[in-house]
Amino acid sequence: MSHAGSHGLRHELGVWARSEGLSWIFIFKMLAAALTTLWLAMRLDMPQPSTAVMAVFIVMQPQSGQVIAKGLHRLLGTLIGLLAMLPLIALFNQEPVLFLGGMAVWVALCTAGAARYRDLRSYSCVLAGYTATLVSLTAIQHPETAFLQALWRVLEIGLGVLCCSVFSAAILPQTTGTAMRQAVARRFGDFAAVVVTHLPGGDRAAFEDAQARLAAHTVRLETLRSMSGYDDPQLNLRMGRLTRLNHDFMAMTSRFHALQQLLERLRGQGDSLALDAFAPCLDSLSALLAPWRQRNLDIPGAAELAAQLEDYRAQLMPLIRQARTALDALAPDSPLRLDFDTAAELLYRLADDLLDYAQTHAALAPTRHARERWSERFAPRANRLAVAAAALRMLLLSGLGSALWLQTAWPSGNMFLITAVIIGALCSASPNPARMALQMAGGTCLAALLGFVESFLVFPRISGFPMLALAVTPVFLFGLYLATRPGWAGYGLGLLILFGFGTIPANLSVHDPATLLNNYIALVLSQLLVAVVMACVLPPNRPWLWRHLERDLRRRVVHALRAPLKGLAAGFDSSTRDLLTQAHDLAAGHPAVQRDLLRWMTLVLEIGHAVIELRQEKARLPDESSYAEGTAWRRAFDALAAALVRLFANPTPAHLSQTLAQVELAIDAVRRTPEARAPHFASSPLRRLESYLHFIRTALLDPHSPLAERLPRPGAAHAA
Template sequence: MKAALLPSGGDLRRALYEWARSDGVTWVYIAKVLLASLLTLWLALRLELPQPGTATITVFIVMQPQSGQVFAKSFYRFIGSLIGLGVMVALIALFAQERVLFLLAAALWIGLCTAGAARYRDFRSYACMLAGYTATLIGLPATLQPDVAFMQAVWRLLEISLGIFCAGMVSATILPQTSTAAMRNALYQRFGAFAGFALGHLGGGQREAFEQANVAFAAQAVGLEALRSATTFEDPHMRLRSRRMARLNSEFMVLTTRYHALYQLLERLRSQGAVAVLQALEPCLDEVRQVLEPWRERALTASDALALASQLDAHRLRLMQRIRSARLALQVEPAERLDFNTAAELLYRFADDLHNYAQTHASLAAHKHAREQGEHRFSPKANAVGALVVGVRTALLVLLLGSFWIVTAWPSGSSFVLTAAAVSVLVSAAPDPARLALQMAFGTLIAAVLGFAVTFFVLPHLDGFPLLCMALAPVFALGAFLSIKPQWAGCGLGLLVFFCVGAIPQNLTVYDPAHMLNSYIALLLAQLLAAAFAAVLLPPTSAWMWRRLENDLRRRVVQAISEPLDGLVASFESGTRDLLNQGYGLATRSPQVQRRLLRWTFLVLEVGHAVIELRREQEALPAEPCYAADMPWRLAIRAMGRALIRLFVQPGEGNRERALAAVEQAIAATRATAEPRAPDFESSPLRRVLSYLHFIRSSLLDPQSPLRDGEPRTGTPSHAA
């Protein structure tokens, strides 16, 4: 009886495996942080570097759970530090005798770096951040001793390089968690999740769940681009496939956009009561369900993707046959027939997008492949005005606190200004910089208490490096644990960084309680002031930023209409999703704002993608008289483009009506054009053009569209014209 109560060996193994995949990963990361930081500290002391704490801080800043991210952050930290050090040494050489001019020049440089960190949405942001952070680390203290500024810069670069080397070596050799494995797992799981999502909503479904899934897919697209960038630093095999992974991410975004367009059109048909059209489409939808059902919530490997591509070859032919049969049997009015044609075209294009995605995924099995060619670059977008505000805010903070330091001659004034500038730079790219700065201040408060206790009550009784490790390890472990918890990441970073500033013994250690207390008071005040500036001076979480992002979202349609077609799809898709990801993060406390941004994103993707497809059709037109550039239907489409630009730059009911009239005029002109071809999707360009125009028209008529805000949403959109 007692034996039955004990877990079996298999149960223990499964429990251990589950622990290793969850909490075990956390404890392995903490152990690696401890090992890397203590190894760095030992080497810094042995090499007699002036400030071993700087090398240890570098470990805490660049250390990440995955080794590829460590390599990427280390590379950009080194580049940013090198630039920051070079600029600051030049400024010290120019303004060594005049602190006011130096402070002005330093504030401008730090503000410029902070604006760059907020402007770029990839690892370039980190390089800008470190260029500004390192400038404050070296430049402001060097104003007190400009004659040794160059040697201080050399020492800081050596200390930073030592921290980078130790963090990278430990991350890559001790139980490595690779970005490559994370990337593959994300790619394998993503398609199964999408298949389940698509199957769950082809027949309708809760709109809220549909919207939340689209937000999650947008966040995944941004996250996968960051992972792809990290894997290129880690794995040569992934570097060979870098463009294919970028292409795969771009094709997945196109796939989700196409599915969203299909879903929206089907929902409009259901709301209009178009029963005959929906019944005619049902066999065609069943064909897609048959393809996706085996892959619901299932991992898709490269070999599976090859099998899926083969299946889609056969299913696309059957789907086209079903569409033709359904069209012949459909007896409805011309307007409803156009609804069917548009939905059928979207469905066939969705199957074609599935096929492209499967082919690209299958190509990852080979080291070299033709699909590696072509540009599918992810183009992150950030609001230029928002980035400028962040830069100006930081520059003003440095000028204000620097002036206070000069006027009062506060002994800890350099630390005061340095910390405020560094914290402002570090939180510049955060969705809520004031909250993150406050978290860092709380972590610094803990660091002050622990640092004072360790420095004056523990370190004097220690003898040798092993005992020093035992004294520091609990604090490092606590900080590392907090730093990987999203809700406490700022607290963990503040604890680790500022504990090292005060408590790590230097090679020439001085025990001065008054100086240490004064320094920690300066650190806390600086961080509280940085938080206050971020919360009061045009914070990014306020309405002005949401409106700017909404405006940027609308102007993505202008990009789709006016920019060159080469690389436009990838740029349009990635930039739109990145803007949504930013706006959704900034508006976490305002669900209504999130909802409005999401609705604008859906509309922009619908109209923008249809416009790009329409432009592609016109680019590929045969050299025949009915397709000439001066034909009435071509002129009407150009007029429609101008009307859409006016509408999305200045949304309003008047501009919506004018855009709708322009679309209907383009539909009428296209219908009136004689075409010497069979009226089928695969053979008739004008047939496809009509489908895109009709879809744009239905998007403008959608009662759920943000263009209709303020109007009564009763009744059914008419099918006039």
């Protein structure tokens, strides 16, 4: 084989090892974890080894930190569910209606908690719900042994979690810490590429897609951060800095977005004089970031970048002043001057944000650093109606399953109800729970067919654990393979979880064909019930929730106007991006809806950050007569704030007209206020306030904003 051919083969093998090879490592690790769990459960005479094996498949994740985090929260949820169910069993073991009603309410409340928190607490809530069902329904038929059976369920689940965690962390581990480091290293290069590509203008749709990716990146990175400390002690010592780094990234992406949007509006208005004057400033930023695009940023590189940015910031103000001389011939109140000053203010603040990010990244090197003291946290946001709908679906699912069991006295009714609650709870976390439930129903049908073959044709002919392991290995391998394929993951999970639950023999094995057939029917019918309920009862991937998430996005501006300033910027950024990520996932397959939601996020980020900056400037004003309470510009600001609240709570043509009028009045009031300072944004607070007001005005008049598309364009004359 030629050298070129061998080099190409090595390259292809390397690509395979980094993609498909990792999947097969994960498959064989989880197979080993499941078989080890099964052997230990049988060796320790646990009553239901299938529960332990099912726990392995529920908590399995590609990265060890995710497995450990999910495992610990699974145990926490299991204990909470146990504590919740024991009183119900003690009080209502002779009253099945009251008992099942209380259980249904508990499962619904846990599902609501899972939809509300959207982090690791969410997983604990899911587990507290369906583990309570698993524990109680296996114990209610023999309440005198309820506590002992509940204790066995906890031990079986704990064994599955322990084995899965050990195999994930000890054998060729793929750590969450490593994934976190790689993500942090890549994202500044991605951001630099977006800046260099889109700062001169160009394809708006491509820029919006880039914005959506960056927004989703911050949410995913927060999830990685929350789990990386479980398998990487070094990152655990830097959690404060990693949180701050994510905040700094959100701040600089928001600032660049505002700058780019302003420049696009100026290009659309044909404002070439201001753009030509500002071009050297933009060129300087592009020249600074061009070497960093698509380049991994390690800690030494971050220190180098921070040094470059310090020099750049020192040179930026003289460059802005020199560029501004091209507008000296214009009148002092010329709109072109205000356009230039607003763009210059945004660019200068962007330089500050870039420097903060680079310094925080460089500060990850030492074990301890002053930047570790960071109290602000990522603030996910959930829609209240979506939370209530998730609880309602689970309440109906539990109620229907309970009613069917009570009315038919079906011997496998408990299996039917347990399976429906478990799969319903797992599907509730999916953006498309109906599709996930249908996929798991397909996997359940396959599990029933394979389980029937194993139970009646294989298990009676074998003896000993080695032969049992050999018999179940092909099914486990097939299910794990499906679970690693994104489009088939539901089928794989359904096959793995329900095959283990319905087919793996107990330590006291009983070959009862009628019961086994009943159980298989229960498994399949329960999945069909889950699919019907998830598809028919307020499914989340439908227009009703898109509209409510759009409203929640708009109300972030109201939050920016009214919430306390402490921690407001970080909370506003993270909640807005989290809402967009939810909406973007729920609207998958509807690009027009995704585009509309993205434009609302764009407008909300622009207006919200401008409002927060205005409030921060007001809070920092010196004690001088120009800034005193009761001045005309302060009253105009209060009127503008009220108008913005009305507009974003209810975006009507009348409210847009009123808001534009109030912006004009506020700008005029600021201009007419005398100030004993140089009239430049670096020295004059009122000039900075005027720049933010002008930015708000241009954002409201943006021809690409959702306001322009949905409402008449009153005040077009204000576009100056």
